[in-house]
Amino acid sequence: MSTQAAELAGPGAAQSPAPAPDSTLTMRIWRGDPSGGAFVDYEMPAVEGEVVLDVVHRIQAGPAPDLACRWNCKAGKCGSCSAEINGVPRLMCMTRVDELPVEEPVVVTPMRTFPIVRDLVTDVSFNYAMARKVPPFSPEPPGPDGTYRMMQVDIERGQEFRKCIECFMCQDVCHVIRDHEANKEIYAGPRMFIRYMELESHPLDTNDRRELLRERMGLGLCNITKCCTEVCPESIKITDNAIIPLKERVVDSSYDPVAWLGRKILRRSKRSAADAAEDAPAISAPTREDQAQWGQTAQWGQTASS
Amino acid sequence: MPDHETHDYDVVVIGAGGAGLRAAIEAKERGLRTALVCKSLLGKAHTVMAEGGAAAAMGNVWPEDNWQVHFRDTMRGGKFLNNWRMAQLHAQEAPDRIYELERWGALFDRTKDGRILQRDFGGHRYARLAHVGDRTGLEMIRTLQQRAVALGIEVFMECKVLRLLADTEGRASAAVGYWRATGEFVTFFAKAFVVATGSIGRSWMYTSNSWESTGDGHAMAAWAGADVIDMEFVQFHPTGMVWPLSVRGLLVTESVRGDGGVLRNSEGRRFMFDYIPPMFAPDTADTEEEADRWYDDHINNRRPPELLPRDEVARSINSEVKSGRGSPHGGVLLDIASRRSPEYIRRRLPSMYHQFKELAGVDITAEPMEVGPTCHYVMGGVRVDAETQATTVSGLFAAGEVAAGLHGANRLGGNSLSDLLVFGRRAGMAASDFAVGRSGAPSASEAEVSRVCEDALEPFGRDGGESAYDIHRALQETMQDLVGIIRTESELTQALEELDKLDDRAAKVSVTGTPVYNPGWNLATDLPAMLTVSRLVTRGAIERRESRGGQTREDYPKTDPELGKVNLVQRIRGDGTYTLDREPLGAMPSELAALLEEDSQ
Numbered sequence: 001m002s003t004q005a006a007e008l009a010g011p012g013a014a015q016s017p018a019p020a021p022d023s024t025l026t027m028r029i030w031r032g033d034p035s036g037g038a039f040v041d042y043e044m045p046a047v048e049g050e051v052v053l054d055v056v057h058r059i060q061a062g063p064a065p066d067l068a069c070r071w072n073c074k075a076g077k078c079g080s081c082s083a084e085i086n087g088v089p090r091l092m093c094m095t096r097v098d099e100l101p102v103e104e105p106v107v108v109t110p111m112r113t114f115p116i117v118r119d120l121v122t123d124v125s126f127n128y129a130m131a132r133k134v135p136p137f138s139p140e141p142p143g144p145d146g147t148y149r150m151m152q153v154d155i156e157r158g159q160e161f162r163k164c165i166e167c168f169m170c171q172d173v174c175h176v177i178r179d180h181e182a183n184k185e186i187y188a189g190p191r192m193f194i195r196y197m198e199l200e201s202h203p204l205d206t207n208d209r210r211e212l213l214r215e216r217m218g219l220g221l222c223n224i225t226k227c228c229t230e231v232c233p234e235s236i237k238i239t240d241n242a243i244i245p246l247k248e249r250v251v252d253s254s255y256d257p258v259a260w261l262g263r264k265i266l267r268r269s270k271r272s273a274a275d276a277a278e279d280a281p282a283i284s285a286p287t288r289e290d291q292a293q294w295g296q297t298a299q300w301g302q303t304a305s306s
Numbered sequence: 307m308p309d310h311e312t313h314d315y316d317v318v319v320i321g322a323g324g325a326g327l328r329a330a331i332e333a334k335e336r337g338l339r340t341a342l343v344c345k346s347l348l349g350k351a352h353t354v355m356a357e358g359g360a361a362a363a364m365g366n367v368w369p370e371d372n373w374q375v376h377f378r379d380t381m382r383g384g385k386f387l388n389n390w391r392m393a394q395l396h397a398q399e400a401p402d403r404i405y406e407l408e409r410w411g412a413l414f415d416r417t418k419d420g421r422i423l424q425r426d427f428g429g430h431r432y433a434r435l436a437h438v439g440d441r442t443g444l445e446m447i448r449t450l451q452q453r454a455v456a457l458g459i460e461v462f463m464e465c466k467v468l469r470l471l472a473d474t475e476g477r478a479s480a481a482v483g484y485w486r487a488t489g490e491f492v493t494f495f496a497k498a499f500v501v502a503t504g505s506i507g508r509s510w511m512y513t514s515n516s517w518e519s520t521g522d523g524h525a526m527a528a529w530a531g532a533d534v535i536d537m538e539f540v541q542f543h544p545t546g547m548v549w550p551l552s553v554r555g556l557l558v559t560e561s562v563r564g565d566g567g568v569l570r571n572s573e574g575r576r577f578m579f580d581y582i583p584p585m586f587a588p589d590t591a592d593t594e595e596e597a598d599r600w601y602d603d604h605i606n607n608r609r610p611p612e613l614l615p616r617d618e619v620a621r622s623i624n625s626e627v628k629s630g631r632g633s634p635h636g637g638v639l640l641d642i643a644s645r646r647s648p649e650y651i652r653r654r655l656p657s658m659y660h661q662f663k664e665l666a667g668v669d670i671t672a673e674p675m676e677v678g679p680t681c682h683y684v685m686g687g688v689r690v691d692a693e694t695q696a697t698t699v700s701g702l703f704a705a706g707e708v709a710a711g712l713h714g715a716n717r718l719g720g721n722s723l724s725d726l727l728v729f730g731r732r733a734g735m736a737a738s739d740f741a742v743g744r745s746g747a748p749s750a751s752e753a754e755v756s757r758v759c760e761d762a763l764e765p766f767g768r769d770g771g772e773s774a775y776d777i778h779r780a781l782q783e784t785m786q787d788l789v790g791i792i793r794t795e796s797e798l799t800q801a802l803e804e805l806d807k808l809d810d811r812a813a814k815v816s817v818t819g820t821p822v823y824n825p826g827w828n829l830a831t832d833l834p835a836m837l838t839v840s841r842l843v844t845r846g847a848i849e850r851r852e853s854r855g856g857q858t859r860e861d862y863p864k865t866d867p868e869l870g871k872v873n874l875v876q877r878i879r880g881d882g883t884y885t886l887d888r889e890p891l892g893a894m895p896s897e898l899a900a901l902l903e904e905d906s907q
Contacts (some may be wrong), residue, residue, distance in 0.1 A: 014314055033822070049550020061775040065826030066819030071348070072516040075661055076349045076554050077444065093367055094664050118823040128348065128463075136456035137411035149420035155413045159438065162445060166349055173885050202411065277455065 028105035053092035079167030089169035111172040114178035139204040161198035163234040170228035187218035190228035197242035310491040316741040318496035323351035326502030326707025327628035332734025343462045347638030356443025357559035358434025361720030362400035366421045368432035373397040383429040384714020390894040391692035392712040403727035412449040423540040426564040429615040429718040434693035471750040472727035478701035479748035482758045488819020497741035510681035511786035512555035520832040523708035532697040535873045536686035538846030544619035546680025548637035560719040568643035571631035578611035578721035581622035617716040620679040637678035685713040693738035706731035716854025771816030
């Protein structure tokens with residue numbers, strides 16, 4: 001496409017009434033780097049059926065070849081193209097332009113919770129660091145034929161969480177880290193909570209991560225505003241099906257000896273978080289050295305010194 | 307040593323889709339210092355988009371299934387041009403690889419008695435695909451990703467590798483690339499490399515492939531002197547979306563047909579009954595009644611023609627559209643709404659439901675989908691040893707889509723995900739063995755490393771050249787129009803001339819801005835691989851004067867028995883010229899050959 005087709009215009013460019021099929025739209029995109037940035041307006045022809053990512057691609061192919069954004073599948077399956085569109089975290093590839101009020105500029109900004117790399121690209125390494133801290137899946141031994149039997153009904157909860165495409169929009173919208181940078185040290189965030197709940201509900205898993213969740217992953221900081229659930233493109237019920245049940249289980253394990261005993265007797269035995277850590281040679285997974293430093297946690301401290 | 311960042315490993319795996327992750331896991335488990343380098347973030351590679359499932363003859367649904375039947379189906383689907391040993395290993399080992407994923411936490415859909423459920427797919431005699439709804443690739447990549455993280459594999463994300471360099475003895479020794487976030491260069495030294503870089507589809511206009519599928523591994527291996535075979539075999543998946551235009555090419559999973567969907571033309575006719583080739587006629591139903599009974603009784607009925615291998619279905623759709631019986635936007639109709647309940651469709655095909663609802667405003671539980679062929683997969687690729695995935699370059703291994711052999715002239719749906727696991731693991735094993743046996747620290751010429759970096763930066767200094775996007779667009783038009791699903795000699799020859807011109811244009815490309823996360827520059831550095839791969843495909847397509855699998859020649863519409871006995875082997879010489887030779891396929895042991903002769907059902 002020719003570069004003349006889309007000219008730069010200043011912020012607040014003239015607003016047009018409801019568009020005819022051949023009209024234009026204004027894309028107001030935040031551009032910048034860690035040192036700062038500003039909105040830039042791009043006047044683009046409107047094309048039937050397009051999503052926001054299509055228009056961003058046309059801007060790259062025309063007036064701004066260096067406009068930075070991430071994308072891969074363009075079908076809502078990979079979770080790469082997360083951004084804030086008119087202030088709401090959304091996948092650019094699944095946001096139809098014709099569903100937005102195009103008489104006003106379409107405002108696209110990077111996810112606010114993560115540090116800027118450039119333009120719409122943010123540094124999401126926080127999420128990968130938190131993933132490395134999850135004590136991994138550790139299955140009970142398989143049956144006599146070397147395979148497992150699991151009933152569909154028993155895996156459906158886990159399957160719901162495994163729909164997660166790691167777009168990190170739930171992390172982006174979570175007030176605990178969106179508004180309090182320091183909390184990133186002590187808070188895993190909704191994406192990781194559904195990962196913990198997925199493991200917690202896995203019929204074969206033997207690791208107990210509840211202590212870790214309470215002591216190190218900041219589960220208690222979530223105050224259940226459900227913002228994460230609202231933005232999930234996979235419609236995972238993050239709060240209701242993961243965070244609240246996790247909070248209940250963590251409380252049970254800490255304060256209710258009867259529930260704890262019942263769990264011990266009625267369910268398969270779960271391995272302690274310290275034992276679980278042995279499965280996790282990952283870079284940042286909790287280690288026995290870690291545990292020695294967490295002297296305040298009796299269970300961890302004892303295991304570390306034993 | 308180069309004056310930029312360097313790393314030193316035993317095994318470096320390039321590409322973090324299913325094959326790369328599985329290879330890295332294997333090397334790490336064997337105790338080697340292992341790094342995984344990928345162009346996108348971890349977990350976003352193309353495997354994540356795979357929908358239908360992973361083919362493995364576990365026999366959980368049909369106890370009659372076994373590796374021999376899977377082997378036979380794979381060879382028939384590939385029109386017997388497959389590397390028989392790879393097809394055998396794949397069929398034998400796929401079930402273990404699926405069970406292994408389960409031990410690593412994967413949650414596949416279940417049978418009533420709690421085992422892994424398997425679904426029907428084109429070209430597979432029995433329901434064979436382990437799956438999770440229609441998001442099997444996501445489950446696979448997440449399981450492998452989480453396993454890799456648990457093992458502590460070091461992952462270098464958003465790092466584009468430009469070139470593989472050899473030491474003075476010709477062993478692959480260094481990978482030179484750059485960080486997309488900063489534009490800074492980085493060189494990985496290693497004793498063994500595995501390329502697992504996936505597909506080449508971005509060179510076509512209508513494709514199911516993401517921006518990453520630029521054939522980096524194909525090109526880097528070829529530039530390093532590796533043999534590349536059968537590049538003419540490009541799979542056009544029969545069912546991509548055709549409307550809206552902006553999503554044209556986006557994949558519509560074969561599971562729609564496996565789960566009961568049928569193809570109709572504008573007259574409402576199930577036209578696939580008109581296109582049953584003789585080779586598959588004994589296996590294929592010739593009435594709608596028999597085809598419909600098959601879903602519940604595979605033993606006494608033959609398969610619906612909608613589940614013929616992908617090459618057959620794609621050609622048939624193409625022919626219907628050309629004959630004027632297409633849908634309003636130039637495809638055909640894929641109908642599951644009239645055949646299955648809305649609840650069933652939403653449970654079995656949740657992402658398809660979502661994708662059509664959101665992107666096309668179509669409710670697939672109530673209306674048919676419009677679909678047409680889309681560039682999806684390349685069967686050809688880097689020539690590898692069946693057991694080890696070793697390429698013809700010492701120290702260089704290849705696994706997954708970038709490697710050739712398993713699929714012959716056409717890949718069956720579901721055989722890709724199992725390919726990644728079986729041969730990713732084998733590549734990881736062999737690369738580890740090679741690294742352990744290799745003496746001395748790997749090294750590369752500093753001058754060569756510098757040249758790679760200077761070449762990459764050159765577009766910044768150039769004024770007045772074209773944008774990489776314009777050249778890419780022209781390449782896509784060329785390959786779509788002249789090297790598409792139906793080919794002729796004159797158009798292929800014209801394509802080669804166009805590629806020459808595009809080479810010249812790419813040599814003068816200009817880039818604006820800085821190297822810091824600059825997609826225009828990133829695309830400029832992808833162009834050399836795309837152009838090389840397009841040339842390999844086109845040259846192969848000219849030389850193979852027959853129609854077979856993923857190669858359909860209008861001017862040579864029949865299969866040629868002589869060409870059915872050879873691979874087309876291409877090499878790029880040091881001076882940049884290409885060679886092409888016919889080399890005979892390996893002889894198949896008689897017990898395997900007997901499996902192919904067996905009368906069907």
